Amino acid sequence: xxxxxxxxxxxxxxxxxxxxxxxxxxxxxxxxxxxxxxxxxxxxxxxxxxxxxxxxxxxxxxxxxxxxxxxxxxxxxxxxxxxxxxxxxxxxxxxxxxxxxxxxxxxxxxxxxxxxxxxxxxxxxxxxxxxxxxxxxxxxxxxxxxxxxxxxxxxxxxxxxxxxxxxxxxxxxxxxxxxxxxxxxxxxxxxxxxxxxxxxxxxxxxxxxxxxxxxxxxxxxxxxxxxxxxxxxxxxxxxxxxxxxxxxxxxxxxxxxxxxxxxxxxxxxxxxxxxxxxxxxxxxxxxxxxxxxxxxxxxxxxxxxxxxxxxxxxxxxxxxxxxxxxxxxxxxxxxxxxxxxxxxxxxxxxxxxxxxxxxxxxxxxxxxxxxxxxxxxxxxxxxxxxxxxxx
Numbered sequence: 001x002x003x004x005x006x007x008x009x010x011x012x013x014x015x016x017x018x019x020x021x022x023x024x025x026x027x028x029x030x031x032x033x034x035x036x037x038x039x040x041x042x043x044x045x046x047x048x049x050x051x052x053x054x055x056x057x058x059x060x061x062x063x064x065x066x067x068x069x070x071x072x073x074x075x076x077x078x079x080x081x082x083x084x085x086x087x088x089x090x091x092x093x094x095x096x097x098x099x100x101x102x103x104x105x106x107x108x109x110x111x112x113x114x115x116x117x118x119x120x121x122x123x124x125x126x127x128x129x130x131x132x133x134x135x136x137x138x139x140x141x142x143x144x145x146x147x148x149x150x151x152x153x154x155x156x157x158x159x160x161x162x163x164x165x166x167x168x169x170x171x172x173x174x175x176x177x178x179x180x181x182x183x184x185x186x187x188x189x190x191x192x193x194x195x196x197x198x199x200x201x202x203x204x205x206x207x208x209x210x211x212x213x214x215x216x217x218x219x220x221x222x223x224x225x226x227x228x229x230x231x232x233x234x235x236x237x238x239x240x241x242x243x244x245x246x247x248x249x250x251x252x253x254x255x256x257x258x259x260x261x262x263x264x265x266x267x268x269x270x271x272x273x274x275x276x277x278x279x280x281x282x283x284x285x286x287x288x289x290x291x292x293x294x295x296x297x298x299x300x301x302x303x304x305x306x307x308x309x310x311x312x313x314x315x316x317x318x319x320x321x322x323x324x325x326x327x328x329x330x331x332x333x334x335x336x337x338x339x340x341x342x343x344x345x346x347x348x349x350x351x352x353x354x355x356x357x358x359x360x361x362x363x364x365x366x367x368x369x370x371x372x373x374x375x376x377x378x379x380x381x382x383x384x385x386x387x388x389x390x391x
Contacts, residue, residue: 011089013388018075018087019326021096023319023377024385026068029103030312030374033060038367042360050109050117055161055171061307062178063121063158064103069315070151070185071095071128076322078132082139087131095131098124118162125155147188154181173233179303180229182311183280187222187252190280190314194273195259197321201270202263212258221251225284232287236299242291249284256281268333269324272317272341279309279348286352301355308370309348316344316373323381328390336380344373 014020039045040053049056079086087095102121109117129151136144161174195211202210228244235241261274287302320341324331333341350366384390 009088014386015092015096016088016388017326018092018095019072019319019322020385021092022068022072022075022099023323024382025096025100026065026072027316027319027374027377029060029068030065031371031378033057033065034367034370038364041363048108048110049106050114051106051165052170055165055175056106058171058175059106059158059161060103061311062175062182063125063154063161064106066182066311066315067125067128067154068099069319070154071099073189073318073322074128074132074147074151076326078135078139078141078144081144082135082141084135084139087135095124095127098127114162114166118159121162122155122159125151125158129155147185150181150184150188154178154185157181176233176236179306180226180233183229183283183306184222184226186277186280186310186314187225189318190273190277191218191222191255193318194261194277197273198259198261198264198270201267202260205266206263209260209263211260217251217258218255221248221255224248224251228284232291237291239292242288245284245288245291249281249288252284253281268338268341269317269321269331272313272320272333272345275345276310276313276317279305279313282352283310298355301352304351304355305348308351308366309345312370312373313341313344313348316340316377319377320381323384326389327384329384334380336376340373340376340380343369343376347373 009016014024036045036047037053037057040047040057047053047056051059075087075092078084098120102124105112105117105120129148132151133145133148136142136148157174157177157180159174160177161171164171164174191214195214198211202208224244225248228241228248231238231241231244256274256277259274261271264270264274283302283305285302286297286305287299289297290299290302320333320337321331323329347366347369350362350369354362354366
């Protein structure tokens with residue numbers, strides 16, 4: 001007999017699978033945090049956080065929003081990888097409550113103390129890493145253990161972020177290490193799902209050139225990117241770091257070109273994956289340029305290409321596809337879904353532009369596009385996430 005996909009479960013659909021609460025609440029928080037950040041940036045709102053305003057913004061994107069989406073993805077993917085039953089019900093609720101507690105603790109950390117906030121906040125990623133490791137090891141799915149490394153680095157970066165902000169008044173290495181972990185995760189997971197989904201769609205809808213299979217070049221690209229991101233993390237102004245980032249950008253651009261994305265324009269659900277991943281080589285190239293040509297390229301350009309662009313667009317693309325597929329909906333992007341894809345790509349592009357053309361208006365437009373993308377996701381797909389699977 002095959003392993004059952006779900007154990008007998010009679011609780012709310014919202015807690016029946018990891019992607020449901022974490023995609024819903026993570027997207028809602030992505031929109032809310034930017035609605036709070038814009039008046040903070042303008043000096044019109046002050047949080048009760050021990051972080052300075054810009055650190056609160058960076059932290060909640062890298063260590064608030066992103067871990068929620070990564071958790072939703074892993075708790076959904078691991079049962080498929082291992083054949084084991086998913087985390088659901090009360091254990092899933094405990095993880096959700098821990099994530100929410102982290103968001104609240106960081107927001108009021110000036111009141112409860114930075115130590116308490118750090119312990120509550122960091123414990124979420126540690127709990128997720130432990131749960132993921134247990135399932136992967138129990139399922140003897142050794143090849144997917146590599147996903148845990150960037151997850152552990154992300155947890156470590158979160159702790160470092162808290163310590164640096166307390167000791168120095170602002171974060172430094174922690175923010176870059178968190179971004180590095182995020183991009184390595186995208187390289188690993190994106191390099192797995194983008195060629196696969198593209199191949200499936202092309203074989204059915206547009207026969208011809210198919211994505212290149214995963215090979216040594218992909219391994220080398222990921223390794224070079226990890227090395228470059230590590231060098232940038234600890235030596236952000238060193239010319240050698242800039243050169244490594246340039247090599248990584250070339251490798252990632254070449255890697256993306258091998259996935260036949262130019263042939264997917266008729267399916268927004270596949271095309272968005274390629275467009276989102278394109279922010280990775282663009283971001284790496286801009287970081288490289290900001291090191292080698294600091295007078296011409298501001299550091300914020302590369303950071304926002306990787307953060308708003310790569311992380312934002314890739315997570316929205318993955319959430320949308322996973323939500324449709326795992327709730328029994330047709331894998332097709334309607335007008336609303338296509339609209340939020342355009343919005344998140346616009347947010348990333350405008351935020352890069354704002355680094356070159358400092359303007360409150362451009363930043364506000366980028367923020368508005370981001371809010372539209374993620375609030376739109378909740379409005380369009382919220383019902384699917386909170387109700388039983390369609391038959």
